[in-house]
Amino acid sequence: MRSQFLTLLCILTFLSCAWGIADAVISFSQTEAVSETTQIERENKSGEQSPKQYYEDRSSGNVPLPNDQELVRLLAIASFIYSLITLIGAIFMFRLRRIGFWIYVAGVICGFVLPVALAGFEALSVSFGVFFSLLFVALYWLSIKEMH
Numbered sequence: 450m451r452s453q454f455l456t457l458l459c460i461l462t463f464l465s466c467a468w469g470i471a472d473a474v475i476s477f478s479q480t481e482a483v484s485e486t487t488q489i490e491r492e493n494k495s496g497e498q499s500p501k502q503y504y505e506d507r508s509s510g511n512v513p514l515p516n517d518q519e520l521v522r523l524l525a526i527a528s529f530i531y532s533l534i535t536l537i538g539a540i541f542m543f544r545l546r547r548i549g550f551w552i553y554v555a556g557v558i559c560g561f562v563l564p565v566a567l568a569g570f571e572a573l574s575v576s577f578g579v580f581f582s583l584l585f586v587a588l589y590w591l592s593i594k595e596m597h
Contacts, residue, residue, distance in 0.1 A: 451545055455592040458585065462539035462553075469532030469578070476525035480518045523567040531560035535582065542589060547596040550589055557582040 534556030541549025560579035564572035 451543070452592060452595060455542065455589075455595060458588055458592070459539050459543040462535065462585065463543075465578070466532045466536035466539065469528055470536070473525045473529035473532060476521055477529070480521050480525070520568050520572070524564055524572055527560075527563035527567050527572070530563055531556055531579065534559055542592075542596060545596045547593060550593055550596065553589060554586055557586055 535553050536556075538549045538551075538553030538556055541552060543549075557579065560582060561573075
C-alpha cells in the first residue's frame with residue numbers, strides 16, 4: 450500500500466510535469482511570441498522618486514527567456530524531455546515500482562545535461578526548476594523501501 454507521503458510527492462510531480470510539458474509545447478510552438486521580452490515602463494508622478502523599470506518574465510524561472518528564437522526552441526525541447534521522463538518515473542513510483550525512482554533520477558540528470566548540451570551553460574539560468582527536482586529525489590529516496 451502506498452503511503453500518503455509518496456502519494457503527495459507523486460501528485461506534486463504530476464502537476465509539475467504537466468505544467469512543464471505544457472510550457473515546453475507552448476514555447477516550441479510559439480517561439481516568436483515567447484522570445485519577445487517586453488520592457489514595462491512606469492510613469493513618474495511628480496515629486497516621487499523615479500520608479501524602477503523591469504522586464505516582463507515569461508519563463509518559469511526567475512529570469513526572462515532569451516530573445517534568440519533558436520535558443521528558446523532548444524530549451525523547449527530540453528524541458529519537454531526532462532518533464533516527460535520525470536513524469537514516467539513518477540507514474541511508476543505511484544504504482545509502487547522502484548524502477549520509477551531510477552527513471553526519475555535519469556530525468557533529473559537530463560534536466561541538467563540537456564539544456565547545457567543544446568544551448569550552453571547560459572541555459573541553466575532558465576532551468577531553475579530542475580534544482581527543486583533534486584529535493585524531490587531525496588524525498589522519493591525516503592519512500593524507496595515501500596516500492597518493489
